[in-house]
Amino acid sequence: MEISKEKLLDLYSTMVKIRLFEDRIVDLYARGLVPGLAHLYLGEEAVAAGVCGVLREDDYITSTHRGHGHVIAKGADLKLMMAELFGKKTGYCKGKGGSMHIADMKIGILGANGIAGGGIPIAGGAGLSIKLRKTDQVSVGFFGDASSNNGTFHESLNFASVHRLPVIFVCENNKYGISVSQAKHQAIKDIAIRATSYDMPGVVVDGNDVFDVYGAASKAVSRARAGEGPTLIECKTYRWRGHHEGDPNQGRRYRTTEEIEEWKKKDPIPRLAERLLEQKALTKKKMASIEAKLSEEIEQAVAYANESAFPSIEEMFEDVLVKG
Amino acid sequence: MRELTYAQALNEALKQCMQEDERVILLGEDVGVYGGIFQVSAGLLGEFGPNRIIDTPISEAGFVGACVGAALTGMRPVAEIMFIDFTTCAMDMIINQMAKMHYMFGGRGQVPMVLRTNIGAGRGTGAQHSQSFHAFFAHTPGLVVATPSTPHDAKGLLIEAIKNENPVAFIEHKKLYIEKGDVPEEMYRIPFGKADVKRQGKDLTIVATHAMVLRALNVANELAKESIDIEVVDPRTIVPLDKEAILESVKKTGRLLVADEGPKTCGMAGEIAAMVAEEGLFYLKAPIARVCSPDTPVPFSPPLEKAYIPDEKNLLPAVRRLMEYA
Numbered sequence: 001m002e003i004s005k006e007k008l009l010d011l012y013s014t015m016v017k018i019r020l021f022e023d024r025i026v027d028l029y030a031r032g033l034v035p036g037l038a039h040l041y042l043g044e045e046a047v048a049a050g051v052c053g054v055l056r057e058d059d060y061i062t063s064t065h066r067g068h069g070h071v072i073a074k075g076a077d078l079k080l081m082m083a084e085l086f087g088k089k090t091g092y093c094k095g096k097g098g099s100m101h102i103a104d105m106k107i108g109i110l111g112a113n114g115i116a117g118g119g120i121p122i123a124g125g126a127g128l129s130i131k132l133r134k135t136d137q138v139s140v141g142f143f144g145d146a147s148s149n150n151g152t153f154h155e156s157l158n159f160a161s162v163h164r165l166p167v168i169f170v171c172e173n174n175k176y177g178i179s180v181s182q183a184k185h186q187a188i189k190d191i192a193i194r195a196t197s198y199d200m201p202g203v204v205v206d207g208n209d210v211f212d213v214y215g216a217a218s219k220a221v222s223r224a225r226a227g228e229g230p231t232l233i234e235c236k237t238y239r240w241r242g243h244h245e246g247d248p249n250q251g252r253r254y255r256t257t258e259e260i261e262e263w264k265k266k267d268p269i270p271r272l273a274e275r276l277l278e279q280k281a282l283t284k285k286k287m288a289s290i291e292a293k294l295s296e297e298i299e300q301a302v303a304y305a306n307e308s309a310f311p312s313i314e315e316m317f318e319d320v321l322v323k324g
Numbered sequence: 325m326r327e328l329t330y331a332q333a334l335n336e337a338l339k340q341c342m343q344e345d346e347r348v349i350l351l352g353e354d355v356g357v358y359g360g361i362f363q364v365s366a367g368l369l370g371e372f373g374p375n376r377i378i379d380t381p382i383s384e385a386g387f388v389g390a391c392v393g394a395a396l397t398g399m400r401p402v403a404e405i406m407f408i409d410f411t412t413c414a415m416d417m418i419i420n421q422m423a424k425m426h427y428m429f430g431g432r433g434q435v436p437m438v439l440r441t442n443i444g445a446g447r448g449t450g451a452q453h454s455q456s457f458h459a460f461f462a463h464t465p466g467l468v469v470a471t472p473s474t475p476h477d478a479k480g481l482l483i484e485a486i487k488n489e490n491p492v493a494f495i496e497h498k499k500l501y502i503e504k505g506d507v508p509e510e511m512y513r514i515p516f517g518k519a520d521v522k523r524q525g526k527d528l529t530i531v532a533t534h535a536m537v538l539r540a541l542n543v544a545n546e547l548a549k550e551s552i553d554i555e556v557v558d559p560r561t562i563v564p565l566d567k568e569a570i571l572e573s574v575k576k577t578g579r580l581l582v583a584d585e586g587p588k589t590c591g592m593a594g595e596i597a598a599m600v601a602e603e604g605l606f607y608l609k610a611p612i613a614r615v616c617s618p619d620t621p622v623p624f625s626p627p628l629e630k631a632y633i634p635d636e637k638n639l640l641p642a643v644r645r646l647m648e649y650a
Contacts, residue, residue: 060397093430103429110396111429115420121389122421128390129397132349132375139393152416155386162381319431320465321564322489 015045041069043240046268048073050213062119067112082301088308117150127165146177166224179254195232207235238263325506333475337482352404384414395437405441423466442496451621461493473537475505480514517564525555528579536583588616610649
């Protein structure tokens with residue numbers, strides 16, 4: 001499909017933003033500034049950028065434990081994100097959520113989610129809400145290959161299908177559920193075939209090719225906005241790092257270095273950059289300036305997080321219930 | 325005043341809320357043409373149509389999760405889970421999603437949904453359709469837990485639950501659905517955390533929930549003949565719990581019996597007893613007693629089930645024992 005030059009630059013910029021953000025977290029995590037868990041999105045940037053690149057600000061997403069890419073692509077504020085990852089009171093969740101719970105209702109982020117498969121029914125419910133409110137919004141549920149074995153996946157596809165809800169189910173098949181390979185956790189190779197059971201389109205795309213992702217997402221979103229119902233998109237991709245930053249040897253206990261290196265050759269960012277350079281939609285100089293600008297934004301976010309205070313102990317007791 | 329059954333009172337609450345606010349929807353198994361397993365949604369499909377009265381697949385995690393998503397995005401969904409036993413199929417959605425989002429997102433996002441379900445043995449439905457584990461939900465910060473015992477309270481609490489911005493576990497009792505009582509025709513809200521003294525007395529306090537309220541009142545009326553004057557306090561919501569009302573009553577009577585149909589161990593009765601032990605021990609002139617279900621699964625055979633259910637046969641001797649302390 002034809003993608004405008006502006007959109008291509010936008011997709012490129014989003015992917016680089018996610019890459020630089022996550023690279024920075026590698027360093028900050030190692031230095032002990034990011035407590036708890038950090039499940040990084042490195043290598044999968046084309047999926048979040050390609051899908052969210054089709055969405056409007058008022059469309060919804062539900063994300064996963066590996067959610068930084070999704071929320072950045074949906075427009076999350078890096079300062080608030082970084083402060084949250086640091087556990088600071090100025091963070092998205094006032095320091096009470098952390099990396100796995102970034103949410104911003106104003107831009108349709110219904111929350112990253114610490115439970116594998118937990119966000120899928122919630123995306124379906126947002127779809128129900130859209131249908132009943134009669135708007136032309138859409139809802140996207142991101143999840144991984146292993147979550148496609150969870151009941152919530154099947155229950156949500158069934159529900160969205162029977163009510164023709166405007167939902168796009170986006171499976172990021174990165175080949176592993178923590179350490180368990182796809183071959184060990186399911187007998188099928190293409191998760192998209194599960195769409196057949198729910199009478200909806202199921203498409204497989206190269207998750208490291210943003211054109212492919214964007215194209216499939218555009219089709220699914222148009223279909224959803226037109227009231228024609230849900231779609232399942234399976235994006236074949238790979239995470240470069242371990243399941244999380246504390247994963248021993250970055251996941252080499254269950255993956256070979258060769259396999260990781262093989263996938264790094266399919267890095268989605270240079271693949272897009274090469275095409276943009278060929279089409280003269282981008283120059284090396286422009287690439288450098290995009291990167292410099294984004295690096296600056298990330299450094300400002302780190303400074304903001306560093307300078308912010310931790311929550312006071314009293315704040316632990318706030319927001320348990322809505323007041324009034 | 326006009327009498328309605330508990331089920332009719334809940335039905336009227338739903339109906340009035342749905343007439344007033346088109347964001348209110350009901351999802352559940354057999355809530356449509358069937359009218360709900362206990363007829364709480366009878367007639368609503370005809371008035372509000374299938375977009376708002378949604379017969380769901382047998383898929384508790386799916387539709388409770390859908391309610392969470394709908395609530396986050398501007399709707400006010402009510403989910404009906406046929407029996408509390410079936411909430412286990414949706415526990416992630418209830419415990420990790422519905423209850424957590426407001427807090428874990430630092431106040432960004434609200435989940436104004438109601439999860440209606442029911443507890444209670446006594447219908448011969450065995451170990452998977454008769455449990456009373458409402459205390460599970462009270463043990464999960466982030467949820468309001470309502471426990472109506474009368475038609476009046478059922479209507480007022482359900483209207484409050486639907487209009488409230490918090491996620492509410494609304495726990496009905498299946499033996500109460502056919503009980504009748506006075507119910508005002510207009511809409512009214514019963515605030516959460518306000519206990520109701522169902523009977524005034526000076527000798528002994530029974531804090532009772534759900535059907536235990538009726539059983540406690542029966543015992544109180546029986547023992548009034550012996551000049552034992554029992555006060556029955558119904559918390560109406562176990563989260564938030566009206567500690568003040570309970571402590572005030574215990575201060576007056578000096579004796580406390582807590583009656584709750586959950587299994588005794590780690591149940592709501594134990595929680596209320598512990599609260600009074602911590603905050604009102606010196607008001608007491610007798611040990612605290614609990615009348616609860618035994619720590620067994622609910623048995624099927626009628627004589628076993630009858631023995632299992634905590635009721636007047638358990639309350640009477642418990643009261644008499646406490647009255648032995650001067």
